Amino acid sequence: MSTDEPTADDITADESTTRAASGDEPILSVEDVKVHYKPGGIVKRALTDKKVQAVDGVSFDLYENDIVILVGESGCGKTTLGKTAVGLETPTEGSIKYRGQDIWEAKNDPRSADIEFTDIRRAMQIIHQDPANALNSSRRVKAILSDPLKKYRTELGPKEREDTIYRFLEYVDMMPPEDYAERYPHQLSGGEKQRVALGRALLMNPDVILADEAISALDVSLRVGMMDLILDLQETFSTSYIFISHDLANARYLAKRAGGRIAIMYLGEIVEIGPPDEILGNPTHPYTKVLKWSTPTVDPDLAKQRIQEDPPVREVDVPDPEDPPSGCKFHTRCPDAREVCTQEHPDLYDTAGESDAACFRALDSHEYWNSTELAGPDDEYDAQESSSFGD
Amino acid sequence: MAIGQQNQTTEEQDDADEDVVMEVRDGKVQFGMSRGQAWVLNDVDMDIRREEILAIVGESGSGKSMFAAALMDAVEDPGHLSGDVTYYPREDEDDNSPSTDQIGSYDTVGDESVDVLGMSDAELQKFRWEEVSMVFQGAMNSFNPTMKIKGHFTETIQAHNAVLDERMSHVRDLFEALHLDPDRVMNSYPHELSGGMKQRALIALALVLEPEVLVMDEPTAALDLLMQRSIISMLRELRDEFELTIVFITHDLPLVAGLSDRIGVMYSFEFIEVGNTRSLLKDAAHPYTRALLRSVPSIDSDIDAMEPIEGARPDPVNIPTGCSFHPRCPIADDRCEIEDPDLVTVDDDHEAACFYTDQARNELEYKLDHGVTED
Numbered sequence: 001m002s003t004d005e006p007t008a009d010d011i012t013a014d015e016s017t018t019r020a021a022s023g024d025e026p027i028l029s030v031e032d033v034k035v036h037y038k039p040g041g042i043v044k045r046a047l048t049d050k051k052v053q054a055v056d057g058v059s060f061d062l063y064e065n066d067i068v069i070l071v072g073e074s075g076c077g078k079t080t081l082g083k084t085a086v087g088l089e090t091p092t093e094g095s096i097k098y099r100g101q102d103i104w105e106a107k108n109d110p111r112s113a114d115i116e117f118t119d120i121r122r123a124m125q126i127i128h129q130d131p132a133n134a135l136n137s138s139r140r141v142k143a144i145l146s147d148p149l150k151k152y153r154t155e156l157g158p159k160e161r162e163d164t165i166y167r168f169l170e171y172v173d174m175m176p177p178e179d180y181a182e183r184y185p186h187q188l189s190g191g192e193k194q195r196v197a198l199g200r201a202l203l204m205n206p207d208v209i210l211a212d213e214a215i216s217a218l219d220v221s222l223r224v225g226m227m228d229l230i231l232d233l234q235e236t237f238s239t240s241y242i243f244i245s246h247d248l249a250n251a252r253y254l255a256k257r258a259g260g261r262i263a264i265m266y267l268g269e270i271v272e273i274g275p276p277d278e279i280l281g282n283p284t285h286p287y288t289k290v291l292k293w294s295t296p297t298v299d300p301d302l303a304k305q306r307i308q309e310d311p312p313v314r315e316v317d318v319p320d321p322e323d324p325p326s327g328c329k330f331h332t333r334c335p336d337a338r339e340v341c342t343q344e345h346p347d348l349y350d351t352a353g354e355s356d357a358a359c360f361r362a363l364d365s366h367e368y369w370n371s372t373e374l375a376g377p378d379d380e381y382d383a384q385e386s387s388s389f390g391d
Numbered sequence: 392m393a394i395g396q397q398n399q400t401t402e403e404q405d406d407a408d409e410d411v412v413m414e415v416r417d418g419k420v421q422f423g424m425s426r427g428q429a430w431v432l433n434d435v436d437m438d439i440r441r442e443e444i445l446a447i448v449g450e451s452g453s454g455k456s457m458f459a460a461a462l463m464d465a466v467e468d469p470g471h472l473s474g475d476v477t478y479y480p481r482e483d484e485d486d487n488s489p490s491t492d493q494i495g496s497y498d499t500v501g502d503e504s505v506d507v508l509g510m511s512d513a514e515l516q517k518f519r520w521e522e523v524s525m526v527f528q529g530a531m532n533s534f535n536p537t538m539k540i541k542g543h544f545t546e547t548i549q550a551h552n553a554v555l556d557e558r559m560s561h562v563r564d565l566f567e568a569l570h571l572d573p574d575r576v577m578n579s580y581p582h583e584l585s586g587g588m589k590q591r592a593l594i595a596l597a598l599v600l601e602p603e604v605l606v607m608d609e610p611t612a613a614l615d616l617l618m619q620r621s622i623i624s625m626l627r628e629l630r631d632e633f634e635l636t637i638v639f640i641t642h643d644l645p646l647v648a649g650l651s652d653r654i655g656v657m658y659s660f661e662f663i664e665v666g667n668t669r670s671l672l673k674d675a676a677h678p679y680t681r682a683l684l685r686s687v688p689s690i691d692s693d694i695d696a697m698e699p700i701e702g703a704r705p706d707p708v709n710i711p712t713g714c715s716f717h718p719r720c721p722i723a724d725d726r727c728e729i730e731d732p733d734l735v736t737v738d739d740d741h742e743a744a745c746f747y748t749d750q751a752r753n754e755l756e757y758k759l760d761h762g763v764t765e766d
Contacts, residue, residue, distance in 0.1 A: 073615040189703060219450045220642055221686045225699030246616065249645070253688040253697065280690065294616035296623075296645035298689040299759040300669045303649030307624050316570075316621055317585055 025099070026061035027207050027240055028085060028124075033058050033094035035080050035268075039322060052321050054080040056268035057094070059348075062208060062240050067260030068273075069243040069251040071291065075321060077268040078244050079212055085242055086124040086210045098123065098207075122152060125201035129213035131193035135185040141169075141196055142181040148203050164203070171236065172199040173229060191222045198230065202237060212244045223250060231257050248295040252276045264288045267321060267329045270348065274355025284357035286312065286334045328358070331374070336361060338371035410441040412603055412636050413523070417474035418461050420454075422707075429707040431470070432457045433660040436734075439604065441481070444630055444637045446647035446668070449657035450683075452704055455640050456528075458657065459606050462638065463519050464507050476507040478522060481603060520551060524597040526590075528609035533593070534581035540592055541577040544599060551600055558599055565595040568629050570621075587618035591625070598629070604636045611646070623650050645689045648672060653740070656680050659705045659715035665734065666741030672759065676743035678720045678751045685757040693758045714745070722750050 035055040038045045054077045062068055062085075070078040083089040085096060087103045095102045098120045106113035106120055128134045135144055145165045149156055156164065162181075169177035172195040185193055194214065201209050211230070215223045227250065234241065241260075245251045248262075255262050255276035262280075263273040264287060272285040283289045290313050297303050313333040319325055325332045331341040340360065348356040349363055360368035420432035432454050439445055439462075449455040457466065466472040480503055510518060519525070527533070534543060548558045566573040569591040576584065576592055584592065590610065597605060607626075611619040627650060630637055641647055647654060647668070654671050656664040656679070664677040675681045682700045702719035705711055714732050717723035726746060734742040745751060 073617070219704070220644070221450055221683055221700040223699075224686050224688060224697045228699065248616075249688045249690045249692075252690060253694050256694050290617060292690065294620040295690040296620070296643070296648060297691055298645040298648050298672060298684065298687065299691070300648050300672045302691075303645070305649075307627060307649035311617060311621060313617070316617055317587065318615075 024063070026063050026097075027066075027099060028062040029059075029097045030061070030081075030085050031059050031095050031097065033081070033084055033091045033096065035077075035084055035089060036092045050322050053077075053268045053324065054321070055084060055091075056324075058268070058270050059094075060263060060270065060273065062242065065234065065238050065240060067234070067241040067243060067254060067258040069245055069255050069260060069262045070265055071245055071248055071251045071262055072265035073246065073291075073318060075318065076265040078265050080268075081265070082210045082212055082242050082244050086126065086208060087121060088126075122204050123207040125204055125206040125209050127194070127197050127201050127209060127211045127214040130217050131190060131197050132185065132217075134197050135193055137185050139184070140181070141183050141185070141188075144185075144196065145169075145181075145200055145203060148200065152204065168199045168203055169196075171202065171233060172196070174199075191218050191226060194218060194226060195229065198233070202233060202239070205237060206239060208240050208242065210242045210244070213246070214243070215250060216245070216247070224253070227254055227257070230254075234258065248280070248291055252280055264291060267318070267324050269329065269358065271330065271359070272355055272357040273348070274351075274353070274357075278353045278355045282353050282355075284351045284353070284355060284362050285330075285359045286336050286361075287330050288357070290333075328360075337374045338368055339374065340366075340368050340371040342374070409438070411438045412441040412479055413439040413462060414477045414479070415439075415458075415461065415474065416477075418458070418476065419473045420457050420461060420466050420470050421473075422470050424708060426708045430710060431660055431707050432461060432472075433710070435461075435474075435661055437655065437662060437665070439636060439638060440653075441479075441603075442630065442634055442636055443652045444626070444639060444650055446651035446654045447638060447640045447657060448642065448644050448647065448654055450642055450704060452707070453657040454660035455642075455657045456608055457660070459525065459608050459638065459640050462507075462604075462606055463523055463525060464510065464515060465519070465525075472508065474508075478505040478507055478518070478604075479503060480505065480522065517551070520547065520597075520602060521600045522602055523604040523606060524600070524602040525606040525608070526594055526597050526610045529613050532589075534589060536581050539578060539580055540584070543596055544577070547596060547599055553600060561601065562595060562599055565598055565629075565633075566592075568632055569595055569625055571595070587614055587622070590614060590618075591622065594622075594626075594629075598633065598635070601633070602635075604638065606638045606640070608640045609642070610639070612641075619646070626650060644672075644683065644687055656683070659710055660707065661715070662734065662744070663716065664741075664743040664745075666738065666743075670738050670741040674738075674752060675757075676737040676741065676748040676752060677716075677745045678722055678747075678755055679716045680743075681751060681755045681757050682719075684759070685755075689759075696756070696758050722747055722754060 033055055034057055036051040036053050039050060039052050058081055060068060070082060072078045080089060084091050087096065090104060099115065101113060101115045103120050106115060107117040110117060142165055146161055149161050149164060165181060166177040169180055174180040174192060174195055215226045218226055243254055251262050254260065261273055262276050263270045264285065266287050272279060272288045279288060280292055283292055293312055297306065312335055314335055315333045319332055327343045328341040328346050331337040346358045346360050348358050351357050351362045360366045415435055415437045418432055418435040422429040422431060435458060447455045447458060460466045461472055461476060464472065464476065544562055545555065548555055563573050566576065571588060571591055576588060581589055611622050623646065626637060629635060639647060639651060651668050653665065653667050655662050658679045664671060664675065664680045675684060685697060686699050688694065688697055700719060705715055711718055713729045714727040717727040720727065732744045732746050734744045737743050737748050
């Protein structure tokens, strides 16, 4: 089945031996990445120095067969981080290394690079949120899938190409493939479109797939099926995933099935990262607790009881990302915030459990514990929501 | 009133005991398509009880939004709505409710009831907002961007010839219940408000004329989790404080588990199971509801028991004969292919449209387990 693995040819012999020798080397390592944007139109941009810190100092490693699920509210920078991690967005600071090779150095200085930029790019594929917009509506499935093969697997003849397409359609459960290959995207259901998009990503036999809200547009009853398919194919192709989701329940499902990690993001930072049981069963960061509290449960008794509770925050709205709070960015909403949180910025610390959390409360001996408390949990939790305004 | 709500619903059959605010009988919506007639609402019967929160749950294309449109006779062309939609205004003993004064202007059919589908355009215009109002999906973007929030309120109030001062003081109460700062929000343009604030302001706008019924179609879909949760909590408070009836339409079953008093599950353009929330979620009787509960991951469900529903949703032009779920149903037999089951009572205040509810309950397992994440 050597034809299944185009990248195997691309990886030079000595690299594949080092890869085999050191199984614990990360495929992708994101080191202290920052992505800052200048907001507004041309005029506003020229007039201000304001920056939106979409991603602000994030580090994580992705290993073989690994899955990391980035979870957060809209505007927390999870999509920007995902795109930066697969090399679609240039980081303002920090580096992204693919098998030890800095991907932006590979692009800007190809001569001294060990791995070519095009190979790196090809090893990292994307599945977008809305499958309807990700497929060219005027072309048949077969034509959509043959493009990447024509470009990158020139050794294949027309017949072999067709066979490959059929095989991949079978992988993504589209039976009979001969029938589906002749269809246009509008003749497919939402779930089928998303499976074509998944098949297209897998055609390049990537090492990493970024799935940006890949199941959010599907019917609820199909989401589990799509996630199962992704996980099955992860075993078949040994691909690693960066999954982006706003839904903790889906994140939990994926992470538990795949043995992956959930990374909770808030205002451009990872505030807690760890295995799902730890993140949901024993959350350390107050923001993780907020997200967990906000995720509805289907058990009617529990849900009735929870709906009476006040949210575990002092303020519902997210602060303006153009002007994030000092110190710990969560201190304006955090029910446990103390004086020191307004000044000092917490790093990701090892917690007592298996997760890492960016909260001083994870440390037993920190001046936090002697610091004065900020105003206690505020009942009028909406009183200060004006801070979500710009100016 | 809210406490009585849960108990009030025990005698389903006893119509006299039940205070129904809206009633739909044989509600049908058909669209003429090039491929044939599409039925997007198929002989739907539903009683909406006064001051309840009724959740309508279904997947995309199950007809749930069409049901909402039918309640207000707002089905768009070329769709054609037939059947009966009846509205029962609050009885006169509630003197302080100004909405009852205006009922006299409608064509009343016998006793106080109002035939919604028989209304003239002018009556219908009055009926919407004043008796039944609606908040749409992503409706927070329906504010006029060049107009301050206050303008939207005055415009609405004046269009319905209501007393401005009286209504505006009501708006203050509403804003308070929705945790909004009236002065600031009123004097802001829509772009100056966050999505959650806009959505809440819109809920207040829908309630400005004190309607009896508020219909909400995925009102929290575009919002962040925390805002979603907060709005859900506020809706319960709103219902209690302003004696509202809320019809909440969503695809997200866990979202309404704590909110609703009753849930109606739609599949293939009709209700296949209707029941009080607790009974329906704890022991669903229809195979589809059971399959749905098994396929929706929630934060504390048992992931090994999760399974997708096999098969595809039915085509509105070509709805399967008999029970429309039979092609996907694991326990369907020949009878299900031919005969269409009606809703039958399975428990107190719990009906399901299936011949084999006992079998479904015994053979199709699902769990609402919550052992994993409890601290």
